[in-house]
Amino acid sequence: MFTLLIHGGSGNISRKTMDEAAEAKHAAVLREALEAGVDILKAGGIALDAVQAAVKVLEDSPLFNAGKGSVYTAAGTHEMDACIMDGRTRDAGAVAGVATVRNPVEAARAVLEHSPHILLTGAAAAQFAADQGVAMVAPEHFFDPFRWQQLQDIIGSDRIELDTPGDEHVPETNQKMGTVGAVARDSNGNLAAATSTGGLTNKKPGRIGDTPITGAGTYAENATCAVSCTGQGEYFMRANVAADIAARMRYGNEPLQEAAKHAIHTTLGGLKGKGGLIALDAQGNFAMPFNTTGMFRGVVSSETEAEVWMFK
Amino acid sequence: MFTLLIHGGSGNISRKTMDEAAEAKHAAVLREALEAGVDILKAGGIALDAVQAAVKVLEDSPLFNAGKGSVYTAAGTHEMDACIMDGRTRDAGAVAGVATVRNPVEAARAVLEHSPHILLTGAAAAQFAADQGVAMVAPEHFFDPFRWQQLQDIIGSDRIELDTPGDEHVPETNQKMGTVGAVARDSNGNLAAATSTGGLTNKKPGRIGDTPITGAGTYAENATCAVSCTGQGEYFMRANVAADIAARMRYGNEPLQEAAKHAIHTTLGGLKGKGGLIALDAQGNFAMPFNTTGMFRGVVSSETEAEVWMFK
Numbered sequence: 001m002f003t004l005l006i007h008g009g010s011g012n013i014s015r016k017t018m019d020e021a022a023e024a025k026h027a028a029v030l031r032e033a034l035e036a037g038v039d040i041l042k043a044g045g046i047a048l049d050a051v052q053a054a055v056k057v058l059e060d061s062p063l064f065n066a067g068k069g070s071v072y073t074a075a076g077t078h079e080m081d082a083c084i085m086d087g088r089t090r091d092a093g094a095v096a097g098v099a100t101v102r103n104p105v106e107a108a109r110a111v112l113e114h115s116p117h118i119l120l121t122g123a124a125a126a127q128f129a130a131d132q133g134v135a136m137v138a139p140e141h142f143f144d145p146f147r148w149q150q151l152q153d154i155i156g157s158d159r160i161e162l163d164t165p166g167d168e169h170v171p172e173t174n175q176k177m178g179t180v181g182a183v184a185r186d187s188n189g190n191l192a193a194a195t196s197t198g199g200l201t202n203k204k205p206g207r208i209g210d211t212p213i214t215g216a217g218t219y220a221e222n223a224t225c226a227v228s229c230t231g232q233g234e235y236f237m238r239a240n241v242a243a244d245i246a247a248r249m250r251y252g253n254e255p256l257q258e259a260a261k262h263a264i265h266t267t268l269g270g271l272k273g274k275g276g277l278i279a280l281d282a283q284g285n286f287a288m289p290f291n292t293t294g295m296f297r298g299v300v301s302s303e304t305e306a307e308v309w310m311f312k
Numbered sequence: 313m314f315t316l317l318i319h320g321g322s323g324n325i326s327r328k329t330m331d332e333a334a335e336a337k338h339a340a341v342l343r344e345a346l347e348a349g350v351d352i353l354k355a356g357g358i359a360l361d362a363v364q365a366a367v368k369v370l371e372d373s374p375l376f377n378a379g380k381g382s383v384y385t386a387a388g389t390h391e392m393d394a395c396i397m398d399g400r401t402r403d404a405g406a407v408a409g410v411a412t413v414r415n416p417v418e419a420a421r422a423v424l425e426h427s428p429h430i431l432l433t434g435a436a437a438a439q440f441a442a443d444q445g446v447a448m449v450a451p452e453h454f455f456d457p458f459r460w461q462q463l464q465d466i467i468g469s470d471r472i473e474l475d476t477p478g479d480e481h482v483p484e485t486n487q488k489m490g491t492v493g494a495v496a497r498d499s500n501g502n503l504a505a506a507t508s509t510g511g512l513t514n515k516k517p518g519r520i521g522d523t524p525i526t527g528a529g530t531y532a533e534n535a536t537c538a539v540s541c542t543g544q545g546e547y548f549m550r551a552n553v554a555a556d557i558a559a560r561m562r563y564g565n566e567p568l569q570e571a572a573k574h575a576i577h578t579t580l581g582g583l584k585g586k587g588g589l590i591a592l593d594a595q596g597n598f599a600m601p602f603n604t605t606g607m608f609r610g611v612v613s614s615e616t617e618a619e620v621w622m623f624k
Contacts, residue, residue, distance in 0.1 A: 090550045090583065096520070097433060116472055117519040118546045121409060121433050124518025160428055206436025207429040208408070208520075215527055215552035234430045238402045240527035240555040247559030271402065 002041040003185045003284045003301040006033050006054050008064045009178010009230045010276030013294025013310050023310065026063055030298045030308040033057035037182060038300045047184040047192035047226070048086050048109075055082075055105040055194045058180035062144055064296070066180040067103055070142055070198025072151040074160075075205045078142045080198050081212040082108040083119075087191030087220035087282075092118050094212035095125040099142075102135040105196045108212070110134050119212055150201045160200045178296065179211055181228025183220070183280045187302070191226035191282055193218050193242075200233075209233025215243035222282050224249045225256055231268070231275015231292065239267045245279055256280070260287035314353040315497045315596045315613040318345050318366050320376045321490010321542045322588030325606030325622050335622065338375055342610045342620040345369040349494060350612045359496035359504035359538070360398050360421075367394075367417040367506045370492035374456055376608070378492040379415055382454055382510025384463040386472075387517045390454045392510050393524040394420040399503030399532035399594075404430050406524035407437040409517075411454075414447040417508045420524070422446050431524055462513045472512045490608065491523055493540025495532070495592045499614070503538035503594055505530050505554075512545075521545025527555030534594050536561045537568055543580070543587015543604065551579045557591055568592070572599035 008030060018026070037054035041047075059067025070078045082104035083094035093112025096119060101107045107129035111120055114132050130136050179197035186192075195218040197211040210217030210233040217233065219242035220226040227242040236242070244267045248259035260279040268275060269291055276290025278297060288297045298308035320342060330338070349366035353359070371379025382390045394416035395406035405424025408431060413419045419441035423432055426444050442448050491509035498504075507530040509523040522529030522545035529545065531554035532538040539554040548554070556579045560571035572591040580587060581603055588602025590609060600609045610620035 092550060115516065116470075116546070117516060117521075118549050119520040120516065120518045121520055122518050124516065128516065128518070158428075204427065204429060204432065204436065204440065206432045206434050206440070208431040208433055209429075213525055213528075214549050215555065216525075234428070237430050237526050238404060240552055243527065243552040243555055244559070247556070247563055251559055251562075251564035 001284060001302050002187045003280055003286060004034060004037045004041060004050055004054060004182065005278040005280055005286055005288065005299045006030060006182045006297065007228060007230055007276065007278050008058055008180050008296030010290040010292040010295035011178055012292065013296065015311065026296060026310060027308050029058065029061045029063055030296060031306055034298050034300045034306045037184060041184065041186055044187060047186040047190050048084065050184040050186065051182040051192045051194040052084060052105055052109055054182040055180055055196050056103050059103050059105060059196055064180045065178050065198045066196040068142060069144065071147050071201040073205050074155060074202045076151065077205065078139065078198060079205065080104045081208060082196035083212040083214065083218040084108045084112055084194040085192065085214055085218055085220040086112065087222040087226055090221050092214045094119045095129065096121045096208045096212045097206065098126045099139055100126050100136050101129050102137045102141065105194050106134045118214065154202050160202050179230040181230065181278065183226035183228050183278050185280055185282060185284055189222065189282045191220045191222050191280065193220040193226040193228050195228045210236035213237060215240045217242060219243055219246060221246055225279050225281050227277055227279045229275060229277040230295070232273050235268055235271050235273025236275065239271055239273065241268050241277065256285045257287045261289050264289040264291055313596060313614045314499045315592055315598060316346060316349045316353060316362055316366060316494065317590040317592055317598055317600065317611045318342060318370070318494045318609065319540060319542055319588065319590045320370055320492050320608030322602040322604040322607035323490055324604065325608065327623065338608060338622060339620050341370065341373045341375055342608060343618055346610050346612045346618045349496060353496065353498055356499060359498040359502050360396065362496040362498065363494040363504045363506040364396060364417050364421055366494035367492055367508050368415050371415050371417060371508055376492045377490050377510045378508040380454060381456065383459050383513040385517050386467060386514045388463065389517065390451065390510060391517065392416045393520060394508035395524040395526065395530040396420045396424055396506040397504065397526055397530055397532040398424065399534040399538055402533050404526045406431045407441065408433045408520045408524045410438045411451055412438050412448050413441050414449045414453065417506050418446045430526065466514050472514050491542040493542065493590065495538035495540050495590050497592055497594060497596055501534065501594045503532045503534050503592065505532040505538040505540050507540045522548035525549060527552045529554060531555055531558060533558055537591050537593050539589055539591045541587060541589040544585050547580055547583050547585025548587065551583055551585065553580050553589065568597045569599045573601050576601040576603055
């Protein structure tokens with residue numbers, strides 16, 4: 001028995017912002033990510049490898065705000081963050097502010113496997129990953145005319161555009177959204193989580209959000225849950241949203257689905273934060289709550305075919 | 313009614329590692345930090361200003377691993393981290409990897425007050441602080457022959473020396489330890505927390521520990537507690553130790569002292585992590601648990617004179 005969930009970001013995702021052609025393109029990549037992860041689980045692989053493989057597919061797509069599709073900082077650069085966490089040990093690896101790593105989730109995995117640290121940042125993080133054999137690319141790899149235009153539209157202003165945007169300042173043609181992530185339970189009942197993001201358009205250089213922070217945007221612990229978040233990162237950091245689900249389960253005896261719902265609607269919502277998450281426990285119970293218009297998401301398990309959704 | 317707690321790091325602190333002269337020197341700085349913070353509280357100031365003032369005194373002392381007394385990275389540089397959090401709003405500011413900010417806690421405060429982000433890193437974080445009028449210094453300001461020798465003793469090895477060290481590889485003459493921090497409750501019942509550190513001797517450049525991460529090394533929320541941690545940062549990050557105290561109170565109905573004790577001895581100890589923390593609730597209950605040999609710590613309140621301790 002195994003289960004894999006993925007997300008491609010939450011935000012202003014509705015029929016108004018996406019036509020059928022755009023929907024089909026996004027759905028195809030989500031299905032491809034599910035397939036990459038579930039192939040590993042079917043073959044008896046570990047949850048950690050499955051979440052990494054699924055996130056890698058999403059990073060390689062220009063449609064989602066991570067890896068290839070990352071948005072621009074206020075300096076016209078890319079600063080990508082990623083984290084991966086192993087529910088067996090609660091050990092984790094994360095990178096923040098990397099510009100030259102082709103797949104930030106692979107750099108995070110290298111930190112998990114080979115560093116005594118959990119979170120490495122900037123050029124030093126990229127260098128560590130390169131030393132471990134992680135593929136590097138020139139910054140031009142991440143150039144994208146749509147993302148560039150997103151920056152030009154707001155550069156010089158104080159606006160920082162969440163790529164899981166609020167309704168008020170989002171062009172309806174904006175069909176590229178969000179952080180990406182995956183959580184999995186393998187056939188041995190082990191959990192893992194991974195999250196990757198390009199952050200916010202027009203964010204100040206050096207900003208780190210919730211994605212690479214264990215307990216904020218990413219969490220995995222066999223005894224409770226695996227979680228990957230998307231949304232307004234600073235709110236997830238202040239409320240420790242991913243760890244909040246684990247805490248509700250551990251101390252409040254809430255079942256996973258209740259805990260996940262309350263983490264979004266009570267904990268995050270209580271601070272007026274916006275976003276969503278995917279969460280899974282070791283029994284295969286799962287939840288995908290969000291308080292935005294929509295969230296790119298999908299699920300596949302040993303008992304069920306792959307399914308993907310994006311609207312409410 | 314108000315209360316202020318401070319710490320100057322936990323670790324191998326005992327009569328074996330500190331003679332009476334060293335004890336007196338450390339105690340004098342701890343008392344000076346308590347005085348700086350309590351002066352603000354006595355004058356009706358807010359908890360946020362009190363923790364900042366107390367941490368600033370500890371940063372300015374070469375005796376503690378923060379600000380002036382920061383340890384060296386493997387590259388022979390300094391990378392300092394700090395965080396400050398306001399229990400009224402759960403808003404926070406933090407910096408990581410800054411090398412030229414005289415008082416990192418002041419840079420963290422500038423992020424809290426003036427940035428939409430919570431955590432800024434590296435040169436961009438220092439630039440942001442400078443733009444906000446925070447005092448900068450040349451890197452030479454942080455040169456310290458004792459810290460430099462600590463690095464020379466282990467550079468080229470894989471050892472990363474926690475400045476709150478385990479017993480096995482600590483010279484008994486090592487009298488400079490730890491992260492510093494403060495938590496306060498002001499006369500309006502508002503809570504705040506601040507933590508500042510130079511990190512680990514011989515840490516890889518770019519490493520971020522628990523100090524600047526809300527919910528890991530620093531936390532403040534009027535409804536539960538204010539917390540500042542010290543110890544093996546990666547364990548505090550994996551277990552979200554600061555937020556764990558709040559979660560135990562919120563979901564498990566544990567009183568502050570129970571929650572703080574369990575966070576160190578069950579949550580952190582369960583991962584075999586070492587360290588300590590100071591914690592305070594809005595009623596003025598407080599705790600200062602640690603699972604190391606000792607912890608530099610002190611407390612003062614509207615009802616009690618300043619007291620400082622370092623051994624068990």
